[in-house]
Amino acid sequence: MPKCEVTPNSPNVNKCVGAKPPAVELHIPIKNLSSRNLQTTNTPSGNIHFREQKGYFQRLRTMMNSLLIVLFFALPFISIDGRQAILLDVSQQQFFFFGITLWPQDFTLLAWIFIAAAFSLFFITVFWGRVWCGYLCPQTAWTFMYVWIETRIEGSSNKRKQLDKAPWSASKIAKRTTKHLLWGLTALLTGCAFISYFIPARELYVDIFTSNASFWVTCWVWFFAVCTYLNAGWMREQMCIHCCPYSRFQAVMFDANTKTVTYDAQRGESRGPRKRKQQTSLNEPTLGDCVDCNLCVEVCPTGIDIRNGLQYECINCGACVDACNETMLKFDYKQNLIGYMSENDIKGVRYTYWRSPRFLGYGIAVIIMLIVIGLDLHGRSEIQLNVIRDRQSLYRETADNKIENTYQLKIRNKTQETKQYQLAVDSEMPFSLIANPIITLAAGEQLDYPVTVLADRDNLASGRKIIQFSVTDIKQPDQQVSQKTGFFSP
Ligand code: SF4
Ligand code: SF4
Incomplete structure (x- = not known):
């Protein structure tokens, strides 16, 4: 008599030794893949202690996550011309970015950059699904860093599960205390790193660790430290599953050519x-290549079984791909039973991205945004000029038969060096300026400059005339701004 059992991890599948397994219902019939319906899977309650996995995609992910973390901590320490290269100075309302200074008026440029980044993300998603989540998302990077610390202190996933259930002992208290202290320190450093994009980094770290930082700076650092600790230490995959909006709308970017982590059902x-090296086609013709080792589930940071089909909890980290490839290698089966595959890959359909409307749509959008950013940067002036007319009176008549109009000029030097400017007024009529035309402004300085424009009454027709103020950098005449305004006479 054949002996059969039902495994808890695959309740739909009978394991039968000594008999041909009965026909089973596929978890994702291929015909359903075309719709790419997203399925949900209940995740285990409490912390998921997933196995550490090695392999090609895990090396790639670790490398990219590490690069992200190193850049995040190191960038605020890079200086250009004695100034922090990236600094969002809220009090001065200036954003320094590798030698460029952006003012609130320039924030359209940042808006373009964000829009371009969003379209780039959509564009990549069309090709590689949620590859951003697995490889570059800070939530994933910090979660894996916290799990790495946890593993070094508490041991493998099985040991961590046992420790969870074990009664409190001196050893458990020591392990948990060490882990939380290290998590706390990592969180505090992360809080400092985040705030160092707003406050000069070198002083910030010293001030925080010597308790010399101001009350509000300390509050913000601790706020972000607590958020990091809760996020990466406790919330982990719950953030991806319940809070991240990207996981909810990713499906609209997928098409039949999108390569995403998929089980070839x-x-x-x-x-x-089955036994190792057993050739399914010879000994068990009805068995597929999945040996039901459950490794793909054990290594999953979001606790799902990818064999149940595409699920929004999947962050495309590739851990199950590496785990399954390891198993396939042991059984001498072909690789990529789970892999980065598209629906058409599985069906064996040849395809080209160029014909995909999403590819074309997002690609064109990215190119347009890059052109807009280029034009914005090219047209950016290093001088800012605002002309405001005197609101008290339209004009004044002087004793020597002249008409004068008064204006308030707001001139800003948007560079990081002292500049000398030439002020001029242009018009078809002969106007003269009553103000010093040479203006010196320190780096980032804004000047409120009152000027009076004078004209002979005999030369003026009545009504409004157009005049133009211009401010020119004396050393770089190509840097010039101008603004038109009205000149009134009786
Ligand atoms: S790792 Fe591969 S062989 Fe093992 S259960 Fe998962 S899909 Fe099947
Ligand atoms: S199913 Fe695979 S790729 Fe998706 S989150 Fe789990 S381990 Fe990562």
């Missing part, structure tokens, strides 16, 4: 255990 089913 056609090849894998019927799943079932």
Whole structure:
């Protein structure tokens, strides 16, 4: 008599030793893949202690996550011309970015950059699904860093599960205390790193660790430290599953050519255990390539079984791909039973991205945004000029038969060096300026400059005339701004 059992991890599949397994219902019939319906899977309650996995995609992910973390901490320490290269100085309302100074008026440029980044993300998603989540999202990077610390102190996933259940002892208290202290220190450093994009980094770290920082700076650092600790230490995958909006709308960017982590159900089913090196086609013709080792579930940071189909909890980290490839290697089966595959890859359909409307749409949008950013940067002036007319009176008549109009000029030097400017007024009529035309402004300085423009009454027709103020950098005449305004006479 054949002996059969039902595994808890794959309740739909009978494991039968000594008998051909009965036909089973595929978890994702291929016909359903075309719709790419998203399925949800209940995640285990409490912390998920997933296994550490090694392999190609895990090396790639670790490398990219590490690069992100190193850049995040190191960038505020890079200086250009004695100034922090990236600094959002809220009090001065200036944003320094590698030698460029952006003012609130320039924030359209930042808006373009954000829009371009969003379209780039959509564009990449069309090709590689949620690859951003697995490889570059800070939530993933910090979560894996926290889990790495946890693993070094508490041991493998099985040991961590046992420790969770074990009664409190001196050893458990020591391990938990060490872990939380290290998590706390990492969180505090992360809080400092985040605030160092707003406050000069070198002083900030010293001030925080010597308790010399101001009350509000300390509050903000601790606020971000607590957020990091809760996020990466406790919330982890819950943030991806319940809070991240990207996971909810990613499906609209997918099409049949999107390569995302997918289980090849056609090849894998019927799943079932077997001896190593057993050739399914010879000994168990009805068995698929999935040996039901459950490793793909054990390594998953969001606790899902990718064999149940595409799920919004999947962050495309590739851990299950590496785990399954390891198993396939042991059984001498073909790689990529789970892999970065598209629906068309599985069906064996040849395809080209160029014809995809999403590829074209997002690609064109990215190119347009890059052109807009280029034009914005090219047209950016290093001088800012605002002309405001005197609101008290339209004009004044002087004793020597002249008409004068008064204006308030707001001139800003948007560079990081002292500049000398030439002020001029242009018009078809002969006007003269009653103000010093040479203006010196320190780096970032804004000057409120009152000027009076004078004209002979005999030369003026009545009504409003157009005049133009211009401010020119004396050393760089190509840096010039001008603004038109009205000149009134009786
Ligand atoms: S790792 Fe591969 S072989 Fe093992 S259960 Fe998952 S899909 Fe099946
Ligand atoms: S299913 Fe695979 S790729 Fe998706 S989150 Fe889990 S381990 Fe990562």
